[in-house]
Amino acid sequence: DTEVTQTPKHLVMGMTNKKSLKCEQHMGHRAMYWYKQKAKKPPELMFVYSYEKLSINESVPSRFSPECPNSSLLNLHLHALQPEDSALYLCASSQTSRDRARKLFFGSGTQLSVL
């Protein structure tokens, strides 16, 4: 199994809603990532979890709250988002976070629209 599974694939939410994005991998990877990708732009790193501990937060607003319940799961909790937060949210995993040649496996993403 070399897949990173993200749910839901599409999400529309209002600015007062609370929702969660979910990500799952069963490759035994110990590093998991959240990226945000706006249309026609490259992915931007948001958070990195290494061995289930948050190791990088790229100054992301607190309306985005990551959670890593175990080594296979990664969540992103969303609350009081703004329309400019609409984007494709990508989850990725790698064997570890520091190996220079390790490949990142990306999920298909959640296309989020904030109304």
Place this chain on the structure above:
Amino acid sequence: TQLLEQSPQFLSIQEGENLTVYCNSSSVFSSLQWYRQEPGEGPVLLVTVVTGGEVKKLKRLTFQFGDARKDSSLHITAAQPGDTGLYLCAGVPPEGGAQKLVFGQGTRLTINP
């Protein structure tokens, strides 16, 4: 901050033609990766190059890492419509490993039948 400049940003060519995409930086990277992304999907890794001067081939795609590990190129021979997509180069800085992957701006490639 390490930056990767990718060129061209957009490329539209006819089926059967050859093309080259460039990824340049003034900084050294431990390794460089190339991804291909289709609309509404996540990037898929095509290749990782690690050694300066390294050349890797994947069918009609040839990837090269510069001798100084500051630049890379992707050459496609006899392009096909199935090659259409967003091509992203991504560099792993010497410090920080894969968690600090630096992405180029991407090349949006369209191959017309």
